[in-house]
Amino acid sequence: MKEALYEKDLTAMKFTILESRRHDRMVREIAADLGIPHLLLRRYLMENLDMLLLENLPARYEQGKKFQEGLPEVERALSSHLYTRAVPLINERVMDAIVAATKERVAAGIPLSEAVSAGKAMVRQVILR
Amino acid sequence: MKRTVDVSIPVGPVHPCWKEPARVKCETRGEYVVSAEVELGYMKKGIERIMKGRPWQEVMFLAERVCGICSVIHNMVFIEALEHISGIEVPRRAALLRVIVNELDRMQSHILANFSYCYTIEHETLAMYLLDVREKVMDQLERITGARVTCAYIVPGGVRFDLRPEDAQALRLSLSAIEQEVTRYTDMFSGGPLIALRSKGIGILTKEAAREAYAVGPTARASGLGDIDRRLRHPTYQSLGFSPVVRTEGDNYARIMVRFQEIVQSIGLIRKCLDELPAGPIRGGGIPGAGEIAYSGEAPRGELTYFVKTDSAGRVLEISIQTPSIMNIEACCHYMLKGVSSMADVTSTFVSSDPCIACTER
Amino acid sequence: MTFLQKIKNFVRSRSIHVAYVDVGSCNGCDIEVLACLSPRYDIEQYGIFVHNNPREADILLVIGAYTPGWEEKLRGLWEKIPPPKAAIAIGNCPISGCLFARPHTLVDPPVAKHIPIAAQVPGCPPRPTEILSAILSVAPTVFADYEVNGK
Numbered sequence: 267m268k269e270a271l272y273e274k275d276l277t278a279m280k281f282t283i284l285e286s287r288r289h290d291r292m293v294r295e296i297a298a299d300l301g302i303p304h305l306l307l308r309r310y311l312m313e314n315l316d317m318l319l320l321e322n323l324p325a326r327y328e329q330g331k332k333f334q335e336g337l338p339e340v341e342r343a344l345s346s347h348l349y350t351r352a353v354p355l356i357n358e359r360v361m362d363a364i365v366a367a368t369k370e371r372v373a374a375g376i377p378l379s380e381a382v383s384a385g386k387a388m389v390r391q392v393i394l395r
Numbered sequence: 396m397k398r399t400v401d402v403s404i405p406v407g408p409v410h411p412c413w414k415e416p417a418r419v420k421c422e423t424r425g426e427y428v429v430s431a432e433v434e435l436g437y438m439k440k441g442i443e444r445i446m447k448g449r450p451w452q453e454v455m456f457l458a459e460r461v462c463g464i465c466s467v468i469h470n471m472v473f474i475e476a477l478e479h480i481s482g483i484e485v486p487r488r489a490a491l492l493r494v495i496v497n498e499l500d501r502m503q504s505h506i507l508a509n510f511s512y513c514y515t516i517e518h519e520t521l522a523m524y525l526l527d528v529r530e531k532v533m534d535q536l537e538r539i540t541g542a543r544v545t546c547a548y549i550v551p552g553g554v555r556f557d558l559r560p561e562d563a564q565a566l567r568l569s570l571s572a573i574e575q576e577v578t579r580y581t582d583m584f585s586g587g588p589l590i591a592l593r594s595k596g597i598g599i600l601t602k603e604a605a606r607e608a609y610a611v612g613p614t615a616r617a618s619g620l621g622d623i624d625r626r627l628r629h630p631t632y633q634s635l636g637f638s639p640v641v642r643t644e645g646d647n648y649a650r651i652m653v654r655f656q657e658i659v660q661s662i663g664l665i666r667k668c669l670d671e672l673p674a675g676p677i678r679g680g681g682i683p684g685a686g687e688i689a690y691s692g693e694a695p696r697g698e699l700t701y702f703v704k705t706d707s708a709g710r711v712l713e714i715s716i717q718t719p720s721i722m723n724i725e726a727c728c729h730y731m732l733k734g735v736s737s738m739a740d741v742t743s744t745f746v747s748s749d750p751c752i753a754c755t756e757r
Numbered sequence: 758m759t760f761l762q763k764i765k766n767f768v769r770s771r772s773i774h775v776a777y778v779d780v781g782s783c784n785g786c787d788i789e790v791l792a793c794l795s796p797r798y799d800i801e802q803y804g805i806f807v808h809n810n811p812r813e814a815d816i817l818l819v820i821g822a823y824t825p826g827w828e829e830k831l832r833g834l835w836e837k838i839p840p841p842k843a844a845i846a847i848g849n850c851p852i853s854g855c856l857f858a859r860p861h862t863l864v865d866p867p868v869a870k871h872i873p874i875a876a877q878v879p880g881c882p883p884r885p886t887e888i889l890s891a892i893l894s895v896a897p898t899v900f901a902d903y904e905v906n907g908k
Contacts, residue, residue, distance in 0.1 A: 276434065278825075279435070279436035279439060279825070279826065287443075287715045288717070316433055317434060318724060318729075318755070319725060321435070322608070322721050325717060325722050326608065328609075329609040408826075409776075409811065410809075414784070414787045414788070415784065416778070416826075436824070436825070437826040438782075438826070439781070439826065440857050440862065440863055440864050441862050441863035444861040445859045445860070445861055445862050447861070456856060459783075460783040460785070460856060461783065462784055463782070463785025463788060463882065464788055466783075507788060523794075523795070526791070526792070526794060526796070527796045527797065529792070529795065530795050530797045543884070544785040544789065545783075545785055753782065754784075
């Protein structure tokens with residue numbers, strides 16, 4: 267593999283950012299919500315987001331949580347806004363598909379909590395892939 | 396796959412226009428910027444790690460060194476957080492003196508930000524004029540607090556030095572000179588056709604994007620978000636009848652104009668403080684105790700939040716600082732820079748959001 | 758000393774190009790360096806030109822306490838400056854680390870470990886006049902008779 271001339275490995279510095287108290291708390295909260303180990307989530311964040319976005323994550327997370335209070339039930343339960351726009355974990359189109367699938371399940375008579383946990387399993391699959 | 400990106404242009408870390416090192420990687424199509432990514436790590440000092448476990452007397456000075464440009468507000472927010480934890484009362488005279496010093500600090504910070512912008516769009520005359528006015532503000536700051544930068548003026552229960560009558564006199568005189576000059580430069584900025592070409596309609600941050608990235612301070616107020624000003628929730632500012640400056644354009648021009656208008660507003664606030672300044676003590680006393688709080692104040696760049704946890708001896712057990720620049724630079728790089736049409740506008744747009752990398756990385 | 762050398766010395770002492778680099782400070786020293794540009798201190802009347810481009814600089818002002826991001830990069834920046842050159846440490850941070858040199862810190866002061874420092878201006882932050890006088894007193898001494906005894 268060719269190495270870029272001026273690019274540096276930023277993993278150590280990204281880890282220092284995520285180590286801070288508020289970042290750590292946020293990562294643990296998201297990990298508990300999605301049911302994945304927080305170390306894996308942290309590695310996923312470090313691989314996919316740039317440093318400035320990492321610094322800003324707690325503020326965006328809090329703002330996103332406030333925003334999703336006004337969303338419909340399924341979207342709120344899946345935190346669709348939170349995980350796509352506020353903390354960009356997954357692609358918006360993928361999330362829309364998951365939300366649509368969950369809504370179909372609810373319409374088919376499956377209880378909301380069950381449908382949502384199935385939706386979260388899909389989110390988890392996307393992240394762990 | 397269709398190739399949409401021509402070339403990735405890195406700007407920085409050392410750039411003639413920027414005061415501090417940061418690296419913006421712009422993915423461009425022609426000169427049109429498609430997306431931007433920021434690489435930090437040049438200023439990470441680990442200040443929160445140093446603060447942990449130290450007594451407040453030491454953390455107070457460390458808090459000031461989070462940012463050298465807006466050092467007064469860092470001092471003020473940290474001390475007021477301690478005061479809220481331990482229920483320490485501040486005499487009215489000290490509260491007003493805090494506002495005076497804080498507004499002077501805000502003025503010099505805004506003037507510096509506007510200087511940087513004018514320097515970046517290569518309007519050097521206006522830039523030098525502004526830097527000259529800034530020295531007048533710094534003189535007053537030095538006269539009251541004894542230092543130009545990092546003055547450690549605010550202590551729990553009050554302030555360090557009193558404002559002597561002759562200082563107040565000099566402050567009033569200086570304020571009218573500053574007001575005259577700043578008004579003149581505001582007209583120069585708003586009336587300049589070439590400045591308008593470089594500023595109007597460039598680097599637009601919409602209201603929705605500002606909300607999403609949680610932009611704060613003048614950057615958000617230029618996009619029409621007025622209610623985010625933390626001064627509206629500060630008791631001393633409430634008693635002074637403060638109301639924020641709001642513009643709706645959301646471009647570079649609006650951000651600079653908001654700062655110009657806030658300088659004039661700060662002059663008004665200081666005058667009001669000087670009029671209302673009662674005689675009395677400047678230090679009420681009090682010892683910081685145990686507790687936990689998230690306390691916010693309005694820094695020149697926006698909302699600054701300290702999450703502090705102390706023990707009964709006043710040692711800081713846990714601390715986390717959320718500085719305004721984090722949100723503003725993020726809003727700048729991920730929203731404003733998208734769609735900027737040339738590389739020259741990348742630097743000017745970046746500077747217009749008043750980036751402070753020392754704050755961002757701590 | 759030849760007559761030509763005398764002319765060179767005189768010219769060099771009146772045309773000093775300055776670049777500054779922030780390797781992890783609180784920003785306080787940066788703005789004091791910027792304040793030197795202001796009409797009050799008027800750095801250009803002494804023949805000093807702040808350009809912030811290392812490739813045409815003579816003097817490098819180093820500000821800050823050397824953070825990990827600058828490993829390799831500061832050295833590279835120093836090597837880009839054409840000789841004769843000198844580095845001046847502004848503020849306490851590059852000298853000792855100031856209050857950042859504590860347990861659990863990320864910085865690695867002093868900067869003198871990484872590049873040769875010709876002069877130090879202590880202060881947190883130093884006044885613009887002190888920075889100015891440091892540049893003015895260091896530059897002619899370092900650059901004098903470069904062709905004769907330098908290299």
